[in-house]
Amino acid sequence: xxxxxxxxxxxxFILIFTYLNNIDIIYSFYRLNHRFTSLxxxxxxxxxxxxxxxxxxxxxxxxxxxxxxxxxxxxxISTRYSIDFISFFVGYLPPSQFTHLRSxxxxxxxxxxxxxxxxxxxxxxxLSIESSTWxxxxxxxxxxxxxxxxxxxxxxxxxxxxYPQLTNLRLDHCTTDDLLHLNTIAPNLHSLTLxxxxxxxxxxxxxxxERLHTLKLILRSVLFTEFERLVKTNEHIETLIVSFSNTExxxxxxxxxxxxxxxSSLNTHFNNLQFNIIVHQTSEAFSIEDLLSNFHWYNKRxxxxxxxxxxxxxxxSLPFIDELYRINCGTYDQSVFNNNDFHRVNxxxxxxxxxxxxxxxxxxxxxxxxxxxxxxxxxxxxSSDLVSFVGMLMDNSPLRTLELRLASSSNDSxxxxxxxxxxxxxxxxxxxxxxxxxxxxxxxxxxxARLLSHVKRLSCLVKNCDEFDSLIxxxxxxxxxxxxxxxxxSLENPSKSSNLISGWLLKTSYxxxxxxxxxxxxCIIWI
Numbered sequence: 026x027x028x029x030x031x032x033x034x035x036x037x038f039i040l041i042f043t044y045l046n047n048i049d050i051i052y053s054f055y056r057l058n059h060r061f062t063s064l065x066x067x068x069x070x071x072x073x074x075x076x077x078x079x080x081x082x083x084x085x086x087x088x089x090x091x092x093x094x095x096x097x098x099x100x101x102i103s104t105r106y107s108i109d110f111i112s113f114f115v116g117y118l119p120p121s122q123f124t125h126l127r128s129x130x131x132x133x134x135x136x137x138x139x140x141x142x143x144x145x146x147x148x149x150x151x152l153s154i155e156s157s158t159w160x161x162x163x164x165x166x167x168x169x170x171x172x173x174x175x176x177x178x179x180x181x182x183x184x185x186x187x188y189p190q191l192t193n194l195r196l197d198h199c200t201t202d203d204l205l206h207l208n209t210i211a212p213n214l215h216s217l218t219l220x221x222x223x224x225x226x227x228x229x230x231x232x233x234x235e236r237l238h239t240l241k242l243i244l245r246s247v248l249f250t251e252f253e254r255l256v257k258t259n260e261h262i263e264t265l266i267v268s269f270s271n272t273e274x275x276x277x278x279x280x281x282x283x284x285x286x287x288x289s290s291l292n293t294h295f296n297n298l299q300f301n302i303i304v305h306q307t308s309e310a311f312s313i314e315d316l317l318s319n320f321h322w323y324n325k326r327x328x329x330x331x332x333x334x335x336x337x338x339x340x341x342s343l344p345f346i347d348e349l350y351r352i353n354c355g356t357y358d359q360s361v362f363n364n365n366d367f368h369r370v371n372x373x374x375x376x377x378x379x380x381x382x383x384x385x386x387x388x389x390x391x392x393x394x395x396x397x398x399x400x401x402x403x404x405x406x407x408s409s410d411l412v413s414f415v416g417m418l419m420d421n422s423p424l425r426t427l428e429l430r431l432a433s434s435s436n437d438s439x440x441x442x443x444x445x446x447x448x449x450x451x452x453x454x455x456x457x458x459x460x461x462x463x464x465x466x467x468x469x470x471x472x473x474a475r476l477l478s479h480v481k482r483l484s485c486l487v488k489n490c491d492e493f494d495s496l497i498x499x500x501x502x503x504x505x506x507x508x509x510x511x512x513x514x515s516l517e518n519p520s521k522s523s524n525l526i527s528g529w530l531l532k533t534s535y536x537x538x539x540x541x542x543x544x545x546x547x548c549i550i551w552i
Contacts, residue, residue: 035064047073051091052084071095075110076103076132079481079510085110089117099128099151106511108540108551111138120145127151130177136161144168153177159198184210192216201226208234220245227251233259244269249281257294264297289322372399373418375411397422403430407437412444419450428457431465439465446476454508455482460517463487463496470499475506482511489518493548501536512550519545 038061042050054061073092080088100123102111111134126146130153131139139154139162150172156162159179167183175193181203191211195218196203205228207214216239221227223246233240240262244252247269256265269282281287292298373394400418402411418424427449431438442465449456456477458466463485469476477483483500487493493514500509540551 038064039068042068046077047071048075048078048080048088051088051095055091066095069096070098072099072101072128073097074101075114076101076105079106085113086117089114092118093122096125097123098125099130100126101130101132101153102134103132104134105132108542111135115142127172129153131156133157140166148172151175154179155197181206181210186210187212189213194218196220198222199225201228204228204231208232215239217241219243221247221252223247227255229254230258231255233262235261237262239264239266241266242268249287253287253291256291260294262295264299265291265295266299268300285322292322371396372401373397374401375403375414394418394422398424399426399428400424401428401430404432406433407431407435407441412441415445416448419445419448424450424453426455426457427453429462430459431461432459434461434464442466443469449477449479451479454480455484456480457484458486460486460488463492467492467496467499470502474499474502477509478507481508482513483509484513484515486515486517489516510552512552513547515547516545 042065050065055065056062102114104110107113111131115138120142123146127149128151129142129146129149130151131142132155134142134154134156136156136158139156143149143152147168147170149170152170152173152175154177156179162179162183164182165185167185169186170188172190173188174190176188176191177195177197179196179198180200181194181196182200187209188211190213192213192215194211194214194216197220199219199221203219204225207217212234214234214237217233217237218241220243225247227247237259238261240256240259242252242256242265244267252267252269256262288298397418400415400422402415427445429442429445431442438461442462446466446469466485485496487496493516496514500507500512536550536552542549
Protein backbone atom coordinates (compact mmCIF):
# COMPACT_ATOMS: atom_id res chain seq x y z
CA UNK A 26 0.00 0.00 0.00
CA UNK A 27 2.85 2.39 0.89
CA UNK A 28 4.59 1.79 -2.45
CA UNK A 29 1.30 2.38 -4.29
CA UNK A 30 0.88 5.76 -2.58
CA UNK A 31 4.47 6.72 -3.32
CA UNK A 32 3.79 6.06 -7.00
CA UNK A 33 0.98 8.62 -7.20
CA UNK A 34 1.85 11.90 -8.97
CA UNK A 35 2.26 15.14 -7.01
CA UNK A 36 -0.70 16.69 -8.82
CA UNK A 37 -3.01 14.07 -7.28
CA PHE A 38 -1.70 14.72 -3.77
CA ILE A 39 -2.19 18.47 -4.24
CA LEU A 40 -5.78 17.75 -5.29
CA ILE A 41 -6.28 15.56 -2.19
CA PHE A 42 -4.88 18.33 0.01
CA THR A 43 -7.66 20.68 -1.15
CA TYR A 44 -10.15 18.44 0.70
CA LEU A 45 -8.17 18.40 3.96
CA ASN A 46 -7.72 20.91 6.76
CA ASN A 47 -4.32 22.59 6.48
CA ILE A 48 -3.60 21.93 10.16
CA ASP A 49 -4.15 18.20 9.54
CA ILE A 50 -1.93 18.36 6.45
CA ILE A 51 0.91 19.99 8.36
CA TYR A 52 0.56 17.73 11.39
CA SER A 53 0.27 14.48 9.42
CA PHE A 54 2.36 14.99 6.26
CA TYR A 55 4.91 17.74 6.86
CA ARG A 56 8.35 16.32 7.75
CA LEU A 57 6.99 12.83 6.99
CA ASN A 58 9.56 12.48 4.23
CA HIS A 59 11.44 14.73 1.84
CA ARG A 60 8.83 14.42 -0.90
CA PHE A 61 5.87 15.54 1.23
CA THR A 62 7.90 18.29 2.90
CA SER A 63 8.93 19.70 -0.48
CA LEU A 64 5.40 19.34 -1.82
CA UNK A 65 3.82 21.23 1.07
CA UNK A 66 6.43 23.98 0.78
CA UNK A 67 5.31 24.59 -2.79
CA UNK A 68 1.73 25.30 -1.68
CA UNK A 69 0.77 28.90 -2.20
CA UNK A 70 -1.47 31.08 -0.02
CA UNK A 71 -1.84 28.61 2.88
CA UNK A 72 -4.75 29.32 5.25
CA UNK A 73 -4.46 28.23 8.90
CA UNK A 74 -7.61 28.20 11.04
CA UNK A 75 -7.14 27.60 14.76
CA UNK A 76 -10.86 28.07 15.55
CA UNK A 77 -12.21 24.75 14.27
CA UNK A 78 -10.75 22.10 16.59
CA UNK A 79 -8.99 21.73 19.96
CA UNK A 80 -5.25 21.09 20.00
CA UNK A 81 -3.05 19.85 22.81
CA UNK A 82 -0.09 22.01 23.75
CA UNK A 83 2.27 19.48 22.17
CA UNK A 84 0.31 19.52 18.90
CA UNK A 85 0.15 23.31 18.93
CA UNK A 86 3.89 23.76 19.48
CA UNK A 87 4.67 21.27 16.71
CA UNK A 88 2.38 23.05 14.23
CA UNK A 89 3.69 26.52 15.15
CA UNK A 90 7.25 25.32 14.62
CA UNK A 91 6.38 24.15 11.10
CA UNK A 92 4.68 27.44 10.21
CA UNK A 93 8.04 29.22 10.34
CA UNK A 94 9.12 27.67 7.03
CA UNK A 95 5.82 27.87 5.12
CA UNK A 96 4.15 30.52 2.99
CA UNK A 97 1.31 31.42 5.36
CA UNK A 98 -1.11 33.76 3.64
CA UNK A 99 -4.05 33.68 6.06
CA UNK A 100 -4.51 33.00 9.80
CA UNK A 101 -7.59 32.83 12.03
CA ILE A 102 -6.84 32.73 15.76
CA SER A 103 -9.37 32.18 18.53
CA THR A 104 -9.80 31.51 22.26
CA ARG A 105 -12.65 29.10 21.56
CA TYR A 106 -10.78 26.04 22.85
CA SER A 107 -8.25 27.70 25.14
CA ILE A 108 -8.42 31.06 26.91
CA ASP A 109 -4.61 31.41 26.65
CA PHE A 110 -4.29 30.48 22.98
CA ILE A 111 -3.92 33.94 21.44
CA SER A 112 -1.36 35.18 23.98
CA PHE A 113 0.59 31.93 23.53
CA PHE A 114 0.47 32.27 19.74
CA VAL A 115 1.65 35.89 19.81
CA GLY A 116 4.48 35.11 22.23
CA TYR A 117 5.68 32.05 20.34
CA LEU A 118 5.75 33.42 16.80
CA PRO A 119 6.95 37.00 16.19
CA PRO A 120 5.44 38.94 13.25
CA SER A 121 8.70 38.63 11.33
CA GLN A 122 7.84 34.96 10.74
CA PHE A 123 4.82 35.93 8.59
CA THR A 124 6.17 38.20 5.88
CA HIS A 125 3.57 36.88 3.39
CA LEU A 126 0.57 37.22 5.70
CA ARG A 127 -2.27 39.08 4.00
CA SER A 128 -5.34 37.88 5.89
CA UNK A 129 -5.79 38.06 9.67
CA UNK A 130 -8.89 37.12 11.68
CA UNK A 131 -9.43 37.37 15.45
CA UNK A 132 -12.13 35.67 17.51
CA UNK A 133 -12.47 36.97 21.09
CA UNK A 134 -9.03 38.54 21.28
CA UNK A 135 -8.46 41.21 23.91
CA UNK A 136 -7.82 44.86 23.10
CA UNK A 137 -4.07 44.74 23.81
CA UNK A 138 -3.48 41.80 21.49
CA UNK A 139 -5.52 43.32 18.67
CA UNK A 140 -3.76 46.68 18.85
CA UNK A 141 -0.35 45.02 19.05
CA UNK A 142 -0.80 42.66 16.11
CA UNK A 143 -2.53 44.85 13.55
CA UNK A 144 0.28 47.41 13.70
CA UNK A 145 2.73 44.67 12.67
CA UNK A 146 0.94 43.72 9.45
CA UNK A 147 0.43 46.86 7.34
CA UNK A 148 0.00 44.91 4.08
CA UNK A 149 -3.20 43.08 5.02
CA UNK A 150 -5.86 42.69 2.35
CA UNK A 151 -8.36 41.08 4.76
CA LEU A 152 -9.00 41.93 8.42
CA SER A 153 -11.66 40.38 10.67
CA ILE A 154 -12.30 41.14 14.35
CA GLU A 155 -15.05 39.41 16.34
CA SER A 156 -14.67 40.38 19.98
CA SER A 157 -16.99 40.81 22.95
CA THR A 158 -14.66 43.57 24.21
CA TRP A 159 -14.98 45.67 21.06
CA UNK A 160 -16.25 48.69 23.02
CA UNK A 161 -12.91 48.98 24.83
CA UNK A 162 -10.98 49.56 21.59
CA UNK A 163 -10.37 53.32 21.14
CA UNK A 164 -11.71 55.24 18.16
CA UNK A 165 -9.37 55.90 15.23
CA UNK A 166 -6.67 53.64 16.69
CA UNK A 167 -6.05 51.42 13.65
CA UNK A 168 -3.15 52.13 11.29
CA UNK A 169 -3.65 52.65 7.57
CA UNK A 170 -3.88 49.48 5.46
CA UNK A 171 -3.32 50.62 1.84
CA UNK A 172 -4.15 47.19 0.37
CA UNK A 173 -7.23 46.36 2.44
CA UNK A 174 -10.09 45.04 0.25
CA UNK A 175 -12.21 42.94 2.66
CA UNK A 176 -13.00 43.84 6.25
CA UNK A 177 -15.19 42.48 9.08
CA UNK A 178 -15.35 44.73 12.17
CA UNK A 179 -17.65 45.57 15.07
CA UNK A 180 -17.74 49.23 14.03
CA UNK A 181 -16.17 51.56 11.48
CA UNK A 182 -14.98 53.97 14.16
CA UNK A 183 -11.56 52.27 14.45
CA UNK A 184 -10.61 53.70 11.04
CA UNK A 185 -9.53 57.26 10.44
CA UNK A 186 -8.27 57.21 6.85
CA UNK A 187 -10.04 56.72 3.53
CA TYR A 188 -9.82 53.19 2.08
CA PRO A 189 -10.45 53.43 -1.69
CA GLN A 190 -9.46 49.77 -2.22
CA LEU A 191 -12.05 48.45 0.26
CA THR A 192 -14.80 46.62 -1.66
CA ASN A 193 -16.36 44.28 0.94
CA LEU A 194 -17.30 45.43 4.45
CA ARG A 195 -19.23 43.90 7.35
CA LEU A 196 -20.08 45.78 10.57
CA ASP A 197 -21.52 43.74 13.46
CA HIS A 198 -22.49 46.75 15.60
CA CYS A 199 -23.22 49.48 13.10
CA THR A 200 -23.72 52.89 14.71
CA THR A 201 -25.31 56.09 13.46
CA ASP A 202 -21.83 57.56 12.91
CA ASP A 203 -20.90 54.54 10.80
CA LEU A 204 -23.85 55.18 8.49
CA LEU A 205 -22.88 58.82 8.10
CA HIS A 206 -19.20 58.12 7.35
CA LEU A 207 -19.48 55.14 5.00
CA ASN A 208 -18.94 57.27 1.90
CA THR A 209 -15.93 58.95 3.46
CA ILE A 210 -14.15 55.84 4.75
CA ALA A 211 -15.09 53.33 2.02
CA PRO A 212 -16.27 55.18 -1.12
CA ASN A 213 -15.87 52.21 -3.49
CA LEU A 214 -17.72 49.43 -1.67
CA HIS A 215 -19.33 46.69 -3.78
CA SER A 216 -20.77 44.58 -0.95
CA LEU A 217 -21.89 45.74 2.50
CA THR A 218 -23.30 43.82 5.50
CA LEU A 219 -24.69 45.80 8.45
CA UNK A 220 -26.19 44.68 11.75
CA UNK A 221 -28.53 47.41 13.00
CA UNK A 222 -29.86 47.49 16.56
CA UNK A 223 -32.97 49.17 17.91
CA UNK A 224 -30.66 51.80 19.44
CA UNK A 225 -29.19 52.74 16.04
CA UNK A 226 -30.71 56.00 14.86
CA UNK A 227 -31.06 55.98 11.10
CA UNK A 228 -30.45 59.52 9.74
CA UNK A 229 -33.06 61.14 7.45
CA UNK A 230 -30.93 60.47 4.37
CA UNK A 231 -28.18 57.86 4.19
CA UNK A 232 -26.43 57.61 0.84
CA UNK A 233 -24.44 54.45 0.38
CA UNK A 234 -21.40 54.37 -1.94
CA GLU A 235 -22.44 54.62 -5.59
CA ARG A 236 -20.71 51.38 -6.61
CA LEU A 237 -22.48 49.36 -3.93
CA HIS A 238 -24.53 46.60 -5.60
CA THR A 239 -25.12 44.11 -2.73
CA LEU A 240 -26.51 45.15 0.64
CA LYS A 241 -27.23 42.70 3.46
CA LEU A 242 -29.08 44.07 6.50
CA ILE A 243 -29.36 42.13 9.76
CA LEU A 244 -32.07 43.96 11.70
CA ARG A 245 -32.53 43.60 15.45
CA SER A 246 -35.86 45.16 16.48
CA VAL A 247 -35.58 47.96 13.93
CA LEU A 248 -38.90 49.51 12.93
CA PHE A 249 -40.07 48.64 9.42
CA THR A 250 -40.55 52.30 8.54
CA GLU A 251 -36.93 53.03 9.49
CA PHE A 252 -35.68 50.12 7.41
CA GLU A 253 -37.87 51.14 4.46
CA ARG A 254 -36.58 54.70 4.51
CA LEU A 255 -32.98 53.48 4.63
CA VAL A 256 -33.17 51.28 1.54
CA LYS A 257 -35.49 53.38 -0.63
CA THR A 258 -32.98 56.21 -0.81
CA ASN A 259 -30.42 53.92 -2.49
CA GLU A 260 -31.91 52.77 -5.78
CA HIS A 261 -28.58 51.73 -7.32
CA ILE A 262 -28.42 48.61 -5.12
CA GLU A 263 -29.10 45.46 -7.16
CA THR A 264 -29.30 42.80 -4.42
CA LEU A 265 -30.91 43.31 -1.02
CA ILE A 266 -30.69 40.50 1.55
CA VAL A 267 -32.74 41.11 4.69
CA SER A 268 -32.51 39.13 7.92
CA PHE A 269 -34.77 40.45 10.64
CA SER A 270 -35.79 39.41 14.13
CA ASN A 271 -37.82 40.91 16.93
CA THR A 272 -37.91 40.66 20.70
CA GLU A 273 -40.88 39.62 22.74
CA UNK A 274 -41.24 43.25 23.90
CA UNK A 275 -41.80 44.67 20.41
CA UNK A 276 -44.13 42.20 18.75
CA UNK A 277 -46.54 44.79 17.33
CA UNK A 278 -43.71 46.70 15.65
CA UNK A 279 -42.31 43.51 14.19
CA UNK A 280 -45.53 42.25 12.65
CA UNK A 281 -45.24 44.80 9.84
CA UNK A 282 -42.33 42.74 8.52
CA UNK A 283 -44.65 39.75 8.12
CA UNK A 284 -47.12 41.45 5.80
CA UNK A 285 -46.16 40.94 2.19
CA UNK A 286 -47.95 44.03 0.89
CA UNK A 287 -45.42 46.20 2.76
CA UNK A 288 -42.64 44.55 0.76
CA SER A 289 -44.17 44.54 -2.71
CA SER A 290 -43.23 48.16 -3.39
CA LEU A 291 -39.65 47.50 -2.30
CA ASN A 292 -39.39 44.57 -4.67
CA THR A 293 -39.48 46.95 -7.63
CA HIS A 294 -36.35 48.70 -6.35
CA PHE A 295 -34.10 45.63 -6.46
CA ASN A 296 -33.27 42.98 -9.03
CA ASN A 297 -32.75 40.41 -6.28
CA LEU A 298 -34.59 40.50 -2.94
CA GLN A 299 -34.02 37.74 -0.34
CA PHE A 300 -35.53 37.10 3.10
CA ASN A 301 -34.53 35.46 6.35
CA ILE A 302 -37.09 35.80 9.17
CA ILE A 303 -36.40 34.90 12.82
CA VAL A 304 -39.47 35.12 15.04
CA HIS A 305 -39.44 35.25 18.83
CA GLN A 306 -43.11 36.06 19.20
CA THR A 307 -45.92 37.65 17.17
CA SER A 308 -49.12 39.42 18.16
CA GLU A 309 -51.04 37.07 15.86
CA ALA A 310 -50.80 33.36 15.15
CA PHE A 311 -49.89 33.25 11.47
CA SER A 312 -50.65 30.03 9.63
CA ILE A 313 -48.22 29.08 6.90
CA GLU A 314 -50.87 29.53 4.22
CA ASP A 315 -51.71 33.03 5.48
CA LEU A 316 -48.07 34.03 5.62
CA LEU A 317 -47.32 32.74 2.14
CA SER A 318 -50.36 34.47 0.70
CA ASN A 319 -48.90 37.79 1.87
CA PHE A 320 -45.92 37.14 -0.41
CA HIS A 321 -47.80 35.84 -3.46
CA TRP A 322 -45.79 38.20 -5.68
CA TYR A 323 -42.47 36.76 -4.48
CA ASN A 324 -41.13 33.75 -6.38
CA LYS A 325 -37.77 33.24 -4.69
CA ARG A 326 -36.76 31.55 -1.45
CA UNK A 327 -38.30 32.65 1.83
CA UNK A 328 -36.69 31.32 4.97
CA UNK A 329 -38.47 31.69 8.31
CA UNK A 330 -37.58 30.21 11.66
CA UNK A 331 -38.88 30.57 15.19
CA UNK A 332 -37.28 30.47 18.61
CA UNK A 333 -40.37 29.13 20.35
CA UNK A 334 -43.08 26.61 19.56
CA UNK A 335 -46.15 28.83 19.92
CA UNK A 336 -46.39 30.37 16.48
CA UNK A 337 -43.69 28.31 14.87
CA UNK A 338 -43.14 28.05 11.16
CA UNK A 339 -40.30 27.44 8.79
CA UNK A 340 -40.78 28.10 5.10
CA UNK A 341 -38.74 26.99 2.13
CA SER A 342 -39.25 27.32 -1.58
CA LEU A 343 -36.96 24.56 -2.79
CA PRO A 344 -34.85 23.07 -4.26
CA PHE A 345 -32.52 24.44 -1.62
CA ILE A 346 -30.44 22.30 0.71
CA ASP A 347 -27.34 23.79 2.32
CA GLU A 348 -24.95 22.88 5.12
CA LEU A 349 -27.54 24.01 7.68
CA TYR A 350 -30.98 22.51 7.14
CA ARG A 351 -34.03 23.11 9.30
CA ILE A 352 -36.81 20.55 9.22
CA ASN A 353 -40.22 22.18 9.01
CA CYS A 354 -42.73 20.12 10.96
CA GLY A 355 -45.59 22.37 9.88
CA THR A 356 -45.57 22.03 6.12
CA TYR A 357 -44.06 19.67 3.63
CA ASP A 358 -44.12 18.92 -0.07
CA GLN A 359 -42.54 15.55 -0.79
CA SER A 360 -42.16 16.19 -4.51
CA VAL A 361 -39.43 18.82 -4.09
CA PHE A 362 -37.04 16.59 -2.15
CA ASN A 363 -34.50 14.14 -3.44
CA ASN A 364 -32.46 11.78 -1.30
CA ASN A 365 -29.17 13.04 -2.72
CA ASP A 366 -29.99 16.64 -1.74
CA PHE A 367 -29.18 15.93 1.89
CA HIS A 368 -25.60 14.71 1.55
CA ARG A 369 -24.21 18.22 2.12
CA VAL A 370 -26.11 18.82 5.36
CA ASN A 371 -23.73 19.35 8.27
CA UNK A 372 -26.15 20.86 10.82
CA UNK A 373 -29.68 19.46 11.13
CA UNK A 374 -32.16 21.63 13.06
CA UNK A 375 -35.46 19.92 14.01
CA UNK A 376 -38.28 22.06 15.41
CA UNK A 377 -41.33 20.19 16.73
CA UNK A 378 -44.81 21.60 16.30
CA UNK A 379 -48.16 19.91 16.89
CA UNK A 380 -49.21 20.12 13.25
CA UNK A 381 -48.51 17.09 11.02
CA UNK A 382 -45.45 16.18 13.08
CA UNK A 383 -45.74 12.41 12.77
CA UNK A 384 -46.37 12.52 9.02
CA UNK A 385 -43.42 14.80 8.43
CA UNK A 386 -40.95 12.76 10.48
CA UNK A 387 -42.01 9.55 8.78
CA UNK A 388 -41.25 11.11 5.40
CA UNK A 389 -38.02 12.75 6.55
CA UNK A 390 -36.72 9.45 7.93
CA UNK A 391 -36.51 8.17 4.34
CA UNK A 392 -33.74 10.63 3.51
CA UNK A 393 -30.07 10.07 4.24
CA UNK A 394 -28.28 12.62 6.43
CA UNK A 395 -24.92 10.92 6.04
CA UNK A 396 -22.72 13.84 7.02
CA UNK A 397 -24.66 15.46 9.87
CA UNK A 398 -22.30 16.43 12.69
CA UNK A 399 -24.56 18.84 14.60
CA UNK A 400 -28.13 18.00 15.66
CA UNK A 401 -30.43 20.61 17.23
CA UNK A 402 -33.82 19.51 18.59
CA UNK A 403 -36.33 22.21 19.62
CA UNK A 404 -39.94 21.81 20.72
CA UNK A 405 -42.54 20.87 23.30
CA UNK A 406 -44.07 17.75 21.74
CA UNK A 407 -42.35 14.38 21.68
CA SER A 408 -43.66 11.47 19.64
CA SER A 409 -42.51 7.92 18.97
CA ASP A 410 -41.66 9.04 15.42
CA LEU A 411 -39.28 11.68 16.76
CA VAL A 412 -37.60 9.14 19.04
CA SER A 413 -37.13 6.76 16.10
CA PHE A 414 -35.92 9.55 13.82
CA VAL A 415 -33.27 10.83 16.26
CA GLY A 416 -32.23 7.26 17.06
CA MET A 417 -31.71 6.63 13.36
CA LEU A 418 -29.54 9.76 13.09
CA MET A 419 -27.41 8.71 16.04
CA ASP A 420 -26.84 5.28 14.51
CA ASN A 421 -26.09 6.42 10.96
CA SER A 422 -24.58 9.92 11.15
CA PRO A 423 -21.17 11.07 12.47
CA LEU A 424 -22.73 13.29 15.16
CA ARG A 425 -20.28 15.31 17.26
CA THR A 426 -22.58 18.00 18.72
CA LEU A 427 -26.07 17.63 20.24
CA GLU A 428 -28.27 20.59 21.25
CA LEU A 429 -31.53 19.95 23.14
CA ARG A 430 -33.97 22.83 23.72
CA LEU A 431 -37.05 21.08 25.09
CA ALA A 432 -39.94 23.38 26.01
CA SER A 433 -42.00 20.91 28.07
CA SER A 434 -41.27 19.10 31.33
CA SER A 435 -43.80 16.36 30.55
CA ASN A 436 -43.00 12.70 31.16
CA ASP A 437 -42.69 12.13 27.41
CA SER A 438 -40.03 14.85 27.15
CA UNK A 439 -38.19 13.50 30.20
CA UNK A 440 -38.19 9.95 28.85
CA UNK A 441 -36.98 11.24 25.48
CA UNK A 442 -34.13 13.14 27.14
CA UNK A 443 -33.15 10.18 29.34
CA UNK A 444 -33.07 7.85 26.36
CA UNK A 445 -30.87 10.25 24.40
CA UNK A 446 -28.39 10.61 27.26
CA UNK A 447 -28.15 6.88 28.01
CA UNK A 448 -27.74 5.96 24.32
CA UNK A 449 -25.60 8.92 23.27
CA UNK A 450 -22.78 7.85 20.93
CA UNK A 451 -19.30 8.29 22.36
CA UNK A 452 -18.40 10.37 19.30
CA UNK A 453 -20.58 13.23 20.62
CA UNK A 454 -18.16 15.61 22.33
CA UNK A 455 -20.33 18.72 22.76
CA UNK A 456 -23.72 18.94 24.51
CA UNK A 457 -25.85 22.11 24.73
CA UNK A 458 -28.96 22.21 26.95
CA UNK A 459 -31.68 24.76 27.66
CA UNK A 460 -33.17 25.17 31.15
CA UNK A 461 -35.69 22.31 31.05
CA UNK A 462 -33.12 19.94 29.55
CA UNK A 463 -30.63 20.98 32.26
CA UNK A 464 -33.19 20.10 34.95
CA UNK A 465 -33.56 16.66 33.41
CA UNK A 466 -29.77 16.34 33.55
CA UNK A 467 -29.82 17.29 37.25
CA UNK A 468 -32.00 14.29 38.06
CA UNK A 469 -29.90 11.90 35.99
CA UNK A 470 -26.59 13.01 37.50
CA UNK A 471 -28.06 12.83 40.99
CA UNK A 472 -28.63 9.11 40.46
CA UNK A 473 -25.64 8.35 38.26
CA ALA A 474 -22.70 10.74 38.51
CA ARG A 475 -20.72 8.78 35.90
CA LEU A 476 -22.95 9.82 33.01
CA LEU A 477 -21.57 11.80 30.06
CA SER A 478 -18.03 10.56 30.61
CA HIS A 479 -17.15 11.17 26.94
CA VAL A 480 -18.52 14.75 26.66
CA LYS A 481 -15.72 17.32 26.38
CA ARG A 482 -17.77 20.53 26.06
CA LEU A 483 -20.97 21.18 28.02
CA SER A 484 -23.19 24.29 27.86
CA CYS A 485 -26.18 24.61 30.21
CA LEU A 486 -28.79 27.13 31.33
CA VAL A 487 -29.92 27.31 34.97
CA LYS A 488 -32.39 29.55 36.77
CA ASN A 489 -30.34 30.92 39.68
CA CYS A 490 -27.13 30.65 41.69
CA ASP A 491 -28.39 27.73 43.79
CA GLU A 492 -28.93 25.63 40.67
CA PHE A 493 -25.52 26.78 39.44
CA ASP A 494 -23.78 25.48 42.59
CA SER A 495 -25.72 22.21 42.47
CA LEU A 496 -24.78 21.56 38.85
CA ILE A 497 -21.10 22.28 39.52
CA UNK A 498 -21.11 19.84 42.45
CA UNK A 499 -22.79 17.10 40.44
CA UNK A 500 -20.29 17.50 37.62
CA UNK A 501 -17.28 17.52 39.96
CA UNK A 502 -18.31 14.22 41.53
CA UNK A 503 -16.09 11.43 40.13
CA UNK A 504 -14.64 14.09 37.83
CA UNK A 505 -11.52 12.00 37.19
CA UNK A 506 -13.71 9.67 35.12
CA UNK A 507 -14.94 12.47 32.85
CA UNK A 508 -13.43 14.03 29.71
CA UNK A 509 -14.81 17.53 30.36
CA UNK A 510 -12.44 20.33 29.32
CA UNK A 511 -14.94 23.16 28.76
CA UNK A 512 -18.00 24.13 30.79
CA UNK A 513 -20.33 27.06 30.15
CA UNK A 514 -23.24 27.74 32.53
CA SER A 515 -25.62 30.65 31.93
CA LEU A 516 -28.18 32.07 34.38
CA GLU A 517 -31.70 33.10 33.45
CA ASN A 518 -31.72 35.57 36.35
CA PRO A 519 -28.56 37.67 36.78
CA SER A 520 -26.45 37.20 39.88
CA LYS A 521 -25.68 40.01 42.32
CA SER A 522 -22.02 39.10 42.03
CA SER A 523 -19.80 39.09 38.96
CA ASN A 524 -18.07 35.97 40.32
CA LEU A 525 -20.58 33.14 40.24
CA ILE A 526 -18.31 30.48 41.71
CA SER A 527 -18.22 30.32 45.49
CA GLY A 528 -14.85 30.49 47.19
CA TRP A 529 -15.06 26.98 48.58
CA LEU A 530 -15.73 25.59 45.11
CA LEU A 531 -12.58 27.26 43.81
CA LYS A 532 -10.56 25.27 46.35
CA THR A 533 -11.54 21.92 44.84
CA SER A 534 -8.68 20.13 43.12
CA TYR A 535 -10.31 20.33 39.68
CA UNK A 536 -10.92 24.08 39.72
CA UNK A 537 -7.63 25.17 41.28
CA UNK A 538 -5.84 25.05 37.92
CA UNK A 539 -8.85 25.94 35.78
CA UNK A 540 -9.18 29.14 33.75
CA UNK A 541 -12.42 30.88 34.69
CA UNK A 542 -14.23 33.79 33.05
CA UNK A 543 -17.38 35.05 34.78
CA UNK A 544 -20.00 37.76 34.46
CA UNK A 545 -23.28 38.23 36.32
CA UNK A 546 -25.06 35.93 33.85
CA UNK A 547 -22.50 33.41 32.66
CA CYS A 548 -19.50 31.44 33.82
CA ILE A 549 -17.07 29.76 31.42
CA ILE A 550 -14.52 27.29 32.75
CA TRP A 551 -11.58 25.82 30.81
CA ILE A 552 -10.43 22.77 32.77
